[in-house]
Structures are given as C-alpha cells and as structure tokens.
Amino acid sequence: MFKGPELYQTTSSDGTTIAYEKAGDGPPLVIVGGAFHDRNAGAPLARALSSHFTVVTYDRRGRGDSGDSATYSAAREVEDLGAVLCEVGGSASLYGISSGGILALEAAAAGYPVGRIAAFEPPYHCGQGPVLGPEVVPRLAELTRAGKRSEMVEYFLSDVMVVPSRDIEQMRRMHMWPELEAVAHTLIYDTRLVGDRSWPAARMASVTGPTLIMSSRSSAPWMRHTAQTIAESLAGGEHRSVNGTPHDASPRVLAPVLIPFFSG
Numbered sequence: 001m002f003k004g005p006e007l008y009q010t011t012s013s014d015g016t017t018i019a020y021e022k023a024g025d026g027p028p029l030v031i032v033g034g035a036f037h038d039r040n041a042g043a044p045l046a047r048a049l050s051s052h053f054t055v056v057t058y059d060r061r062g063r064g065d066s067g068d069s070a071t072y073s074a075a076r077e078v079e080d081l082g083a084v085l086c087e088v089g090g091s092a093s094l095y096g097i098s099s100g101g102i103l104a105l106e107a108a109a110a111g112y113p114v115g116r117i118a119a120f121e122p123p124y125h126c127g128q129g130p131v132l133g134p135e136v137v138p139r140l141a142e143l144t145r146a147g148k149r150s151e152m153v154e155y156f157l158s159d160v161m162v163v164p165s166r167d168i169e170q171m172r173r174m175h176m177w178p179e180l181e182a183v184a185h186t187l188i189y190d191t192r193l194v195g196d197r198s199w200p201a202a203r204m205a206s207v208t209g210p211t212l213i214m215s216s217r218s219s220a221p222w223m224r225h226t227a228q229t230i231a232e233s234l235a236g237g238e239h240r241s242v243n244g245t246p247h248d249a250s251p252r253v254l255a256p257v258l259i260p261f262f263s264g
Contacts, residue, residue: 005046005057007065010087013079019065020058020084024050027115028088029262031057032081034098035156035190036180038064045095048251052259056092058084060100062186074193077103082112091115093262098123098247099190101213108207109200116262118212119230120254121219121247123161125197126229129222130162132196140188149181156187160194161247162220199226201233208235212261214254216244223247 005021012018021039023046031042042057049055059066061080069076081103085092091113096104101119108114125131136159143152157163157171171177211234215227224241231239240257242249 005043008087009065010083012061012076012083014069014076016061016069016076016080017067018058018061018080018083020056020087021046022054022056022088023047024053024055026051026053027262028092029053029055030081030084030088030092030094031055032094032096032100032103033057033060034096034100035161035187036183037097037100038183040064042097045251045254048255049258049262052263053093054088056084056088060103060186060189062189063183072189072192074106077189077193078106078110078112081107082110085112085114093117095258095262096120096122099193102193105204105207105211108209108211109203111206114209116210116212116264117207118214118258118261120214120249121216121223121227122213122230123194123197123223124199124226124230126199126226128225129220130197132160132191132194136160137188137191140191144185144188149184150177152184152187153177153180156184156191160187160191199230199233204234210236210238210261210264212238212240212257214240214242214249214257216246216249217241218244219246 005023039057039059046055062068093115094104096119101122213227213231215224228239231237
C-alpha cells in the first residue's frame with residue numbers, strides 16, 4: 001500500500017534549509033532531480049518505487065521549500081545531499097536525473113555513505129557532443145541578475161541542453177513554460193555544476209560500488225555514447241538503454257529496471 005509523502009526539513013553544512021519528502025516502505029532511496037526539477041518532479045517515480053523502498057525526493061537549494069545562499073558552489077550541493085542522507089538513516093541508494101546524476105556520483109566520490117547508484121544521462125562530455133564555452137556562465141549570470149526568466153530558460157535550453165529551436169518554440173506554447181520560468185534562477189547552478197562537461201575520471205575512480213548508467217534510445221547519439229562510456233569507465237558500472245523520449249523516460253519504463261537493481 002502506498003504510504004503518502006511527509007514533508008521534512010534538514011539543515012546543510014552552510015546553514016541552508018533543505019526540504020524533503022519521504023514515501024513508501026523499505027530501504028532508503030533518494031531521487032536527485034536535474035535542471036528545472038523540484039521534489040514534485042520525482043513524485044511519479046517515487047510512487048512507482050514506494051512499495052519496495054522508502055523513497056525520498058528533495059528540493060535542491062533555491063527550489064521549492066528549500067532555502068538558498070548568497071553564493072553557490074557545487075560542493076555545497078553535494079553537502080545538501082549529504083545532509084539528506086544523514087536524515088534518512090545515514091546512507092541510502094541514489095537515483096540521479098541528468099545533473100542530479102552528477103550530484104549522485106560526486107557524493108559517492110566525496111566519500112558519503114551511498115549504496116547503489118543509478119544515473120540517467122548525466123550530461124558529461126566523453127569525446128562526442130557539445131562542450132560549454134567560457135561565455136555560457138557569464139551570459140547566464142547576466143540574464144539572472146536582470147531577472148529575465150524567459151530568456152534564461154531559452155538560453156539554457158538552447159546553449160546548455162542543445163534543444164533545437166523548433167522544440168523550444170513548441171515548449172513556449174505549453175503550460176509548462178511558466179513552471180520552467182519559476183526555477184530559472186537555479187539554472188546557473190546546474191551550469192556551474194556541469195562545468196565544461198569534462199568527465200572527471202581521476203575523481204570518479206573512487207566510485208567502485210554498483211552503478212547503473214541509463215540512457216533513452218530516443219536521446220541524441222552523443223548522450224547515449226556518454227552513458228555507455230561512463231559505465232565502462234566505472235569499476236562497478238553497467239549501462240542500460242531504455243525506451244523513452246529524448247533525455248527522459250517514464251516511471252512505467254524505469255521502475256522495472258530500477259527495482260531489481262536497487263534490490264540487488
């Protein structure tokens with residue numbers, strides 16, 4: 001039986017409040033959202049997994065009911081995830097989506113007590129696909145300071161996520177656009193987290209536990225190549241390709257893969 005989510009708060013190392021929800025029963029599993037995600041984005045997958053795990057979704061800093069700080073660093077976001085881990089029993093398995101996959105891997109590399117890790121298309125660069133030029137962060141910072149939320153969303157989609165212009169125009173006409181604008185001020189966080197997309201092979205050599213890197217068969221070839229390459233470079237890595245849309249897959253597709261992996 002699905003046990004509905006309960007809202008909690010914890011405090012990160014720098015004093016920032018991090019809001020999170022727990023639902024279900026079983027070993028703890030934390031879902032780490034990507035760009036544009038708050039904790040609600042992970043709710044459908046949490047419901048699909050909740051009969052097997054206590055699933056935790058949380059608002060990354062600057063989103064939803066979590067706090068923020070005047071300055072940002074990727075290390076602070078890793079500490080936020082570490083604070084959530086402490087609250088849910090000290091250790092947990094992690095499922096990270098896009099830039100959330102980077103956070104999951106970085107938490108393991110930093111020595112936090114994580115179990116199994118699954119990551120869906122962490123946006124590294126492994127010899128194929130776009131790299132981020134030095135102009136991207138300053139431009140996004142300029143738009144953020146000016147409060148130009150629609151332009152921030154469009155710039156991030158086009159220059160960071162490399163979404164075709166015709167798809168962006170279609171998204172503008174959908175009900176989702178205001179929701180994207182609402183978290184636009186955090187897009188520079190994801191951009192700084194990604195950096196120039198380089199795969200930090202030396203640092204990730206310390207990630208030796210079971211790690212599943214997933215990709216959608218509908219994603220761009222460079223994303224699928226990156227997922228395969230990352231899986232091959234990790235000591236406990238494996239790659240799984242699933243049916244989905246570009247850079248996404250539904251809980252109906254993900255749950256049958258994630259349940260046996262995290263139960264292993």
